Amino acid sequence: MPSTTFRIFRFQPDSGKTEPYHQDFVLEHEPRITLLDAILRLQNEQDGTLALRYSCRSAICGSCACKANGKTVLACMEQVEDLKAANVGGVVRVDPIGNFAPIKDLVADMTPFWEKFKAVKPFLIPDGPAPEKERLVSKEAMQKIYNESKCILCAACYSECNSLAADPEFVGPAAFAWGYRFAADARDGQRKERAKLYSGEHGIWDCTRCMFCNERCPKGVDPRDAIEKLGSIAFQEKVTSDKGARHAKAFLISMRTGGKLNETLLVPYTDPIGAQFNLPFALQMLRKGKAPSPIPHRVKHLDEVKHLVKNVKETI
């Protein structure tokens, strides 16, 4: 029977230990055992004070997200043998989910997560009077929000979100996946209002595109893609005053006028006011030859590009 060392994050402020630490547990177990079952056995057999959240044990409830060897997972979806094989030394290190304050051991304070979730209005807000019968939605229309509908709110995407680490107020991936799920729902009547709500400070344009959310999501929701699609909805609804949206607009103008990024346009167009205060930095860049040529670059067959920019229709 295999034996595994688990190095588990402990934090027990109630028992007078104010600093977190790691504690090693050794467990003999059947070759096939999930990380969640292993931790539960440790709790039952070795230390009843070991705290964790869990419920369904089958990747539906989203309670048991934690870090295994530094990588955010659902504990119920990981095989201990796989985790051992992936880690040098064969020790399985277990930590609470990242970007949230620990309460006790593997239990983190999820209050900010639920506040952000509520802030995106994660429910249908239909327009006009209610129909006599139910609102019918085509399969094709539901397909557009299928990915996002799979979210189980486990917060694995928040755990390693680089924007959230740098800005705790960033609304974040799962909340925006739900935001898109309703903004793009054929029955919802708040598309423009949602675009405005999601476009503010700490909103969709704060996403740094680190792609950790897509990488970590255990359900294939791809929250970054949802944020991207919300950007597209903002463009269609002409909600484009945020600096992030203006940054994207500068790319569209560049494409139409030369086919390559017009860096001379990018900085002042994104942030017309801030660019003036950034003058000393701009001069430094200039001295290093990093200031772009003011003449737009033109690719060959620019007419093709112009035709595409003008005629390709968006379908979100």
Add this chain to the structure above:
Amino acid sequence: MARQFAYYPGCVAEFSSKELNATTKALAPLLDIELLPMPAATCCGAGDIAEAKPNLYLTLNVRILSQAEEMGVDILTICNVCTLNLRRANKMVKEDPRLLEAVNEELVKAGARPYQGTREVTHLLWFLATEEGLSLLEARGPRGLNGLRVAPYYGCQLLRPSSVMGFEDPDRPQSLERLITALGGEVADYGSKTKCCGFPIILAREEVALRESHVALSEARDAGAQCMVTPCPLCHLAMDAYQRKTEKQMGEEYNLPVLHLPQLLGLALGIPTADMQFRRHMVPVDEVLQIVGA
């Protein structure tokens, strides 16, 4: 015979960070690589066009792929963001023939060549970190890096999403480490080498972005790195051009020279330093040049 690629340097390497383009062009013949120009290739959209107009993003990138197809070669990139955008578009149309058909219809209407889905997109790092690439480096008999302690910095979009990128384990990448070691350098290892430099939001949310680059810069410094190396010119801008700003905002000193990947290779292979245009860097690289004896 030289290995041929359709060379897609991307906008930043062509304009703001010309030193990257120049060094790549100086490096290629030493490694028996022929870089074929793509004069009709547009910007990849950098994720911004994908965000504003996803169908337009896809069509523009497939147009680029189609140009490489016409040239009969695969695409070689030197930028994380270009690599992700081109590979993502390629994957989308290769996996969905109906989508490819719709995109081709738009391309034909615009007078562009339709794409048949036969090309691959690879980054210079990926090409060099294979057996083939490493043997090309060895064949040059590199003079080496003289034990230079280098912090590898991958950034995000060459690793994630791994479903699109897929060259190596996104959580334990080894390609940069392999090259640093093969060239006689030492790896300064640290946890944040796969985290974000903040560049995509640096113009719209500078303060947040600089807090992101701070994480990797401070960790690399604490790991005793004498320089950082990155495969991406956007990471390079965040780490080098903005480094003094980050120091000011965070109240810390990093003083960490940041090299583009081809520059690190160029130092090991003896490309004249003037050709690699280090004068265009914000953080001076003099100490690095001294250590390697360039």
